Structure formats: C-alpha cells, structure tokens
Amino acid sequence: MGKNIRLLQGNEACVEGALLAGVRFFGGYPITPSTEIAEGLARRLPLVDGTFVQMEDEIGSLAAVIGASVAGVKAMTATSGPGFSLMQEHIGYAYMAEAPCVVIDVQRGGPSTGLPTKVSQSDIMQAAYGTHGDYRAIVLSASSCEECLLYTIKAVNLSEKYRTPVVLLTDEVIGHMREKVEIPDPEELEIVDRVKPEVPPEWYKHFEITPTFISPMASFGDGYRFNITGLTHDEMGFPTAKPVQIKAKLDKLRKKIERNKEDICEIKTTYMDDEPHVVVLSTGIVSRAANQAVKMARQKRMKVGAIQLVTVWPFPDELIMQYMKSCRHLIVAELNQGQILKEIERYIDKRHTKIESLQRYDSELITPQDILQKVREVK
Amino acid sequence: MATTTKKPEQPSNVVHKYLRAKKTFPHVWCSGCGIGIILGALIRAIDRLGLPKDDIAVLSGIGCSSRLPVYVDFNTLHTTHGRAIAFATGVKVAKPKLNVIVITGDGDCLAIGGNHFIHACRRNINITTILVNNHIYGMTGGQFSPTTPYTKRGSTAPYGNLEHPFDAAKLAIAAGASYVARGTVYHVGQLTRLIADGISNNGFSLIDALSNCHTYYGRWNKEGDPVKMIEWFKSHVVPAATADKMPPEKKEGKWLTGVLHQEDKPEYTENYARLRAELKKK
Structure with missing residues (x-):
C-alpha cells in the first residue's frame, strides 16, 4: 500500500494527530490563529463517537476538557496567547488533579491581544511557568505541519503516560501554512493509554505515591468513587493540611517529570x-x-x-x-x-x-x- | 459512621449510608449551617430515586457549600471557583450515563461562575445545579454577594449594599434552563422533592436553595441565631402554585417557592447522540 500523503495546514495536521492519538473530546473557544483546529474537530469528532463542545470561554474550555478526562476520555483544547492566559487557572488544576489533557497553543504576538495574525514564540516561558505554584511542565514544540501531526500524538501520549497536562507550541505561520504531511498508518503508531488500577475499589488511591510517582487512574463511573480536588490533598484525594502529605504531593508532581527526563526530552x-x-x-x-x-x-x-x-x-x-x-x-x-x-x-x-x-x-x-x-x- | 443508633434503617440514617464520615469528618461548616440540611435533602432525594452511587457525579466550585462533595460517597470533583458547571459539562458529555450534580453557592455560581451558569442553562445539558443561596460569601468571611439584598450589610458593604441582587431563578429561566425551582432549609420535605425532580428532569435544572449564614450574614444584619434565621423562611415564602391568586401586598418581600418553571426541550447530550447516529447513516 502506498503512503497516505496529504497537503495539510499545520492546524489541520493537529486535527489528524489528535484523532489518531485517540482524542475523543475537544472543548474550545474560537481564537485566531488556532480556530481551524476547533473547526476540524467539530466536523470530525461526531464521526468517531467523539464530542466537540464550543464553550463560553477558554476558562470553561479547559474545565470541560479536564471533566471529560476525569470521566475517562482523552481530551484536548487549542488556543492562542490571550486564551492561553485564561487557561492558566485550569492548567494549574490539571497539574494538581493529575488529569491528562493536551493544550495546543498556536502562538501569536503579545502581550495582551497583541498580533492575532502574526508569528511569535513568546509563550515559551508562560508554557512552563504560567500558572501559580510549584510544578513541572511538559511542553513540546513543532516546526512543520508534519511535526504538528506527530507531536500532537506525542503530546497526548505523554499526558496519558505521566498523568499531566502537556502543552504543544506551534505558531501562526506553521498553523496556517500548508505542507506535505504523511498520515501514519494507525496500526504502526504507538498510542499510550493511562494505566488503569488493578486493585479493588476499596484499596484504590487516586493519587497513590508509587515508585515511579505515576498513579494508576480510574475514571468516574468505573465503580471507584474517588475524590479529586484542587486543594493540596493526600493519596486518597482528600484535602490535607499535614506538612508531610503536602510535601509528598509536591514532590510527586516534580519527580514524576524530573526522573523521566530521559524519556520525555527530545532534540533534533x-x-x-x-x-x-x-x-x-x-x-x-x-x-x-x-x-x-x-x-x-x-x-x-x-x-x-x-x-x-x-x-x-x-x-x-x-x-x-x-x-x-x-x-x-x-x-x-x-x-x-x-x-x-x-x-x-x-x-x-x-x-x-x-x-x-x-x-x-x-x-x-x-x-x-x-x-x-x-x-x-x-x- | 455513627453506629450507636438502635434502628439503622430509620429514615434519619439513610444519610449515613452515603457519607465518607470516617475519612473526611469533621466537616468545615459552622454548627447550625443550612448546608447540612441541604446535604441531607440531596442524599434523601438520591436515595428516593434509587440511583446507584457509582452513577452519580457530584461537582462543586469553591466556598462553604462547595466543600460538600468531599463528604459524600460518589464520584466527586471539587473544582475551581465558579467553574464547576464547565467541568460538569465535560463529565456529562464524556459519560452521559452519570447523573451529574453541581453544588454551588451564590458567589460561586452567580459572580465568578455566572458565565458558565447561563451557558449551561442555554445548552440545556442534563446537569442538576443546587444553589446554596445564603446571600453572602461565607468562606472568605462575610463579603456581600450577587444575591445580598439591597441595603443589607456585609464586610465589604459595611454601610449597606449599594447594588441590586440577582434573582437566580429568573436568570436561569431567561437563559433557558428546563427545570427551575426554589426551596428553603426550613421546608426540607419540599426541598428534597424539588431536588429529586431536578435530578429526574432531562435537561438543565436549577434548585435555588435558600439557606442561612448566621455566622456572617446573620451577625452583620442582626438577624439572629440559626433557629431564628431558619424560621424566618417559614413566614417569608409564598408557594408559586398559589401565588397568582394572592393579592400583591401579601407577596411583598417574600420568596416564591416550589417549581417555578418546567418545560420539555431537547437535551444537549441527547442531541449530540442523535447527530452521531444520523452521521453514521450517511
């Protein structure tokens, strides 16, 4: 069989990557220059038993994405500078709740409304340090339309593997330019799904501190009935004020990324x-x-x-x-x-x-x- | 869980079956707070409907009332300030079989979360929102909220509130919610019924549950202890069903309670399922 090669915009390539990675929920809000990702997934998701919801703003968009992720569906959103700023609240929540999700930031000039239709790479620091508190970010960056496809898949895989939000940075030029993109054969792709718990519900801890610092993840409706909160919590997910548990939680967020740098990091x-x-x-x-x-x-x-x-x-x-x-x-x-x-x-x-x-x-x-x-x- | 009671199947003990008392108590609420009454009403409503615990997701934002999900043995998500309904939208579309319930307060739902609230009403997505409406920000210490009555006091309205309050029920009706009701912490039987009906409604439901905050609202406005504040509701409500027949002067300064609005209209996740099925046929 010949290769499946198509002429795609970077934003369209992100759509293909998301679908191949198994994303079945997108909550988004229109913003230049990322809107084509939302438009593409609005058209494609209902065809694959997925859901697209146009939310009332970017804050709500990432909230809905995390909600869907907690209910067991691979979920993502896409935005640009001003929307990325609004999403910082829930990027922080996703770190704390250890909810896998992907945010694609098609960068434009800033600060503020800045340059909606012009290229920039000025969100690099925000992608790592945009929300308050101590945490470690995973941020990828694509340089071509083909990389938009491949790194969207990589971003989803990393988020599922490490139970953490992952940001994919592209920009206005890559988002809108068209290039030859090879659509990979789905059977040859490595797709990562979050690890499910093997223990019975009464033993389950949603934030269990394991040797790898990555906890198996049950979904709402699976019979596990756990609690998730943005408050600093114990392994069960209940709010805590005990210094030992607080430190353990924050160390977990750091170590699950730091100790796996070799696996996460890539340069060309x-x-x-x-x-x-x-x-x-x-x-x-x-x-x-x-x-x-x-x-x-x-x-x-x-x-x-x-x-x-x-x-x-x-x-x-x-x-x-x-x-x-x-x-x-x-x-x-x-x-x-x-x-x-x-x-x-x-x-x-x-x-x-x-x-x-x-x-x-x-x-x-x-x-x-x-x-x-x-x-x-x-x- | 309390085990000293003689008859474990007494109605009062229904609540204990659904609490995470051993894991999460003591709770954060002041003695006499109305949120406990609303928690009881919610659990009795769920028990009456016979819904399995695994099929219920309870979400909340930030504030006194938003601590509720932590204490109940369901799928629980304690989210960010004002955003619970947006999280609930994602949960509901990802797993439509879940009965999704949002617990929120007047500041959480109507100030910081106002936008998410009206748009969920508009979508008519099957989420039941219980608004613990005590007319003040409790957790942060008594600031006036979007439902604090005109001229009433709070720590950030020490000379009296210059703003006019929202009527959450009217707002929900105007925004498109398909079931809107109001109850109080005095009328517990009715509140339980209204919550059960809200959960049963196939669409967005709002139950505006009027509650007391004697600690802040009561002290700032000299309205007395919990008993006095809860009893106040007894003489300050008018049943919506009979309100039309009453002269206006008898309704002055009183809350309409009961079912305020109900309509049949397509529900969002069902619309989406229908769309998927239609696309498959093509």
Missing part, C-alpha cells in the same frame, strides 16, 4: 556529527530557517550545526550539553526577547562557549540569511 540535530564550533539553537519555525542556514553554510565549507528543541520543557539540557564540548559559539535564535536564551545561559560555561542571541519580535520571521549573517559575524 542537523550537521552535528563532526563537532562543529558554531551551533544554532532554536525551536519551532525558527529551526526551519536554522536548518536551511546551516545547509547554506556547509556549502560554503563553514563548520556549523543546528539543534532543534522538540521538548522545550523540561529543558533538555543534558541532550544539548553533550554537543557543547566542541561548541565555541552558540547562537540562540528565537522569535521573542530571549526566553530560550535565559534558560540555556544557566547551563553554558561562558569561558568555553560564547552565547550569541538572535532575536526577532517585530512580527516577521527570522530568515536563513539572518542566521547565516550571524554565523559569519561570530566566525
């Missing part, structure tokens, strides 16, 4: 095998320009490589640092005022590797020429 490299002295670090749409720039530089016999962050959070510092032994100049290219820059600075020994920042936040893309120019400057 281009021309990194021959220990280049100049490396371009970027994510999302900028990585497309970086890869092109590196290719152009190599044609001019300049030894340059590129690293693309697929996982933005937890920050894949170990994966990056293995390439930094030979790196003398690290160019961090991003469509914001240095959000990745601030993070990578924590890990780099500046006596060994000089960090150069290439920022653009005027609503235009960083081009391969911009990056090549920067490479020439540092060489």
Whole structure:
C-alpha cells in the first residue's frame, strides 16, 4: 500500500494527530490563529463517537476538557496567547488533579491581544511557568505541519503516560501554512493509554505515591468513587493540611517529570556529527530557517550545526550539553526577547562557549540569511 | 459512621449510608449551617430515586457549600471557583450515563461562575445545579454577594449594599434552563422533592436553595441565631402554585417557592447522540 500523503495546514495536521492519538473530546473557544483546529474537530469528532463542545470561554474550555478526562476520555483544547492566559487557572488544576489533557497553543504576538495574525514564540516561558505554584511542565514544540501531526500524538501520549497536562507550541505561520504531511498508518503508531488500577475499589488511591510517582487512574463511573480536588490533598484525594502529605504531593508532581527526563526530552540535530564550533539553537519555525542556514553554510565549507528543541520543557539540557564540548559559539535564535536564551545561559560555561542571541519580535520571521549573517559575524 | 443508633434503617440514617464520615469528618461548616440540611435533602432525594452511587457525579466550585462533595460517597470533583458547571459539562458529555450534580453557592455560581451558569442553562445539558443561596460569601468571611439584598450589610458593604441582587431563578429561566425551582432549609420535605425532580428532569435544572449564614450574614444584619434565621423562611415564602391568586401586598418581600418553571426541550447530550447516529447513516 502506498503512503497516505496529504497537503495539510499545520492546524489541520493537529486535527489528524489528535484523532489518531485517540482524542475523543475537544472543548474550545474560537481564537485566531488556532480556530481551524476547533473547526476540524467539530466536523470530525461526531464521526468517531467523539464530542466537540464550543464553550463560553477558554476558562470553561479547559474545565470541560479536564471533566471529560476525569470521566475517562482523552481530551484536548487549542488556543492562542490571550486564551492561553485564561487557561492558566485550569492548567494549574490539571497539574494538581493529575488529569491528562493536551493544550495546543498556536502562538501569536503579545502581550495582551497583541498580533492575532502574526508569528511569535513568546509563550515559551508562560508554557512552563504560567500558572501559580510549584510544578513541572511538559511542553513540546513543532516546526512543520508534519511535526504538528506527530507531536500532537506525542503530546497526548505523554499526558496519558505521566498523568499531566502537556502543552504543544506551534505558531501562526506553521498553523496556517500548508505542507506535505504523511498520515501514519494507525496500526504502526504507538498510542499510550493511562494505566488503569488493578486493585479493588476499596484499596484504590487516586493519587497513590508509587515508585515511579505515576498513579494508576480510574475514571468516574468505573465503580471507584474517588475524590479529586484542587486543594493540596493526600493519596486518597482528600484535602490535607499535614506538612508531610503536602510535601509528598509536591514532590510527586516534580519527580514524576524530573526522573523521566530521559524519556520525555527530545532534540533534533542537523550537521552535528563532526563537532562543529558554531551551533544554532532554536525551536519551532525558527529551526526551519536554522536548518536551511546551516545547509547554506556547509556549502560554503563553514563548520556549523543546528539543534532543534522538540521538548522545550523540561529543558533538555543534558541532550544539548553533550554537543557543547566542541561548541565555541552558540547562537540562540528565537522569535521573542530571549526566553530560550535565559534558560540555556544557566547551563553554558561562558569561558568555553560564547552565547550569541538572535532575536526577532517585530512580527516577521527570522530568515536563513539572518542566521547565516550571524554565523559569519561570530566566525 | 455513627453506629450507636438502635434502628439503622430509620429514615434519619439513610444519610449515613452515603457519607465518607470516617475519612473526611469533621466537616468545615459552622454548627447550625443550612448546608447540612441541604446535604441531607440531596442524599434523601438520591436515595428516593434509587440511583446507584457509582452513577452519580457530584461537582462543586469553591466556598462553604462547595466543600460538600468531599463528604459524600460518589464520584466527586471539587473544582475551581465558579467553574464547576464547565467541568460538569465535560463529565456529562464524556459519560452521559452519570447523573451529574453541581453544588454551588451564590458567589460561586452567580459572580465568578455566572458565565458558565447561563451557558449551561442555554445548552440545556442534563446537569442538576443546587444553589446554596445564603446571600453572602461565607468562606472568605462575610463579603456581600450577587444575591445580598439591597441595603443589607456585609464586610465589604459595611454601610449597606449599594447594588441590586440577582434573582437566580429568573436568570436561569431567561437563559433557558428546563427545570427551575426554589426551596428553603426550613421546608426540607419540599426541598428534597424539588431536588429529586431536578435530578429526574432531562435537561438543565436549577434548585435555588435558600439557606442561612448566621455566622456572617446573620451577625452583620442582626438577624439572629440559626433557629431564628431558619424560621424566618417559614413566614417569608409564598408557594408559586398559589401565588397568582394572592393579592400583591401579601407577596411583598417574600420568596416564591416550589417549581417555578418546567418545560420539555431537547437535551444537549441527547442531541449530540442523535447527530452521531444520523452521521453514521450517511
């Protein structure tokens, strides 16, 4: 059988990815430039016994998504900057309730209403630290329409595996541009479902502290009758004020992510095998320009490589640092005022590797020429 | 659970079968609070309908009344301030077999959660909302709420409320709820019936349950102890069924109670199921 290749918009590719991953509930609110995801799922979900609900706002959207997840259905929503801000309340709830769900943030310029139809990568920090309290985020970032499909599946899988909300960052350009996308054969895909409890209801603890810190998850209506609350709770899910239990809960949220960084984190490299002295670090749409720039530089016999962050959070510092032994100049290219820059600075020994920042936040893309120019400057 | 009573099948003990008393008591409510009466009415309504515990989901937002789900042995979700109805929408569409009940307060439902409330009414999704309406924010210490009567006092209205209150029932009717009723913590038998009817109604139901907060509302407004406040309801209600025949002066300053609105209209999750079936035929 031939490959199933289609010309899809990034937002449409997210729809295909969601359906392949087993998402059967979408609660959303219209917002540019993410609306096509809601439109696509409004059309497709009822065909596969799923449900689409257009909620009254983004706060309600993520609330409904968590409600559906708790009732046993893989659920997601999609939004952009202003809506992402409104969702922070329930992203926090999802961390606390350990409710698997996915939020796709098709980034646009901010702050506030900002630039509804223009590209940006300025939600990178918000995706990790947007809601109050201590927690560890999983955030992925797509650089192409095909990655929109694949990383939507990856996001759903990670959320189910770790019982946590997962954010997928795309942007206005990827969301709206059309590219060739290979639709994978569903039988060849790895689809992860949350682990169900094997114990009888009277032994069940919805937030049991297991050796992996991931608790099996029963659904409403399964006969387990547990409690979930946004208040800090014990393993049974009942509110607690005991310091020992409070610390145990917060450690659980941290450790289930930190201890599995190796499994969660992914980067992609281009021309990194021959220990280049100049490396371009970027994510999302900028990585497309970086890869092109590196290719152009190599044609001019300049030894340059590129690293693309697929996982933005937890920050894949170990994966990056293995390439930094030979790196003398690290160019961090991003469509914001240095959000990745601030993070990578924590890990780099500046006596060994000089960090150069290439920022653009005027609503235009960083081009391969911009990056090549920067490479020439540092060489 | 209390085990000292002689006859365990007495009606008063029905409530104990549904409580998580061993795990979660003592509760947070003040002695004499009306929420306990509403909890009893809810449980008796569920027991009367013979619904299995596994098929009931009770959700709530934030506030005194919203602590209720923690104490009952159902599928329970204690959510964020004002958003329980939005969470309930997701639960209901994901598992329509569940009887979804939301416990909320006047601040939770009508201030911060007002938008979710009216839109769930509009969708006519089969959720039963019990509004514990005590006209004040209790948990945060007595601030005036969207149902605090005009000129009455609270900690943030120390000179009297300058705002006009919402009538939650009228709001629900206007927004499209298919069953709207009002009861009080004095008229417990009626309240139990109204809650049971609300759960049985195939669509969005609101039971506006008037309750007492003697700790804050009562103290700020010099309305007395729990007994006095609960008894006040006895003489300040008019049954909706007979209200039309009464002269206006007898209704002045009184609450209409009983079933205020009931209509048959398509329910949201059933509409969705119908849509799926129709699409399959094509």
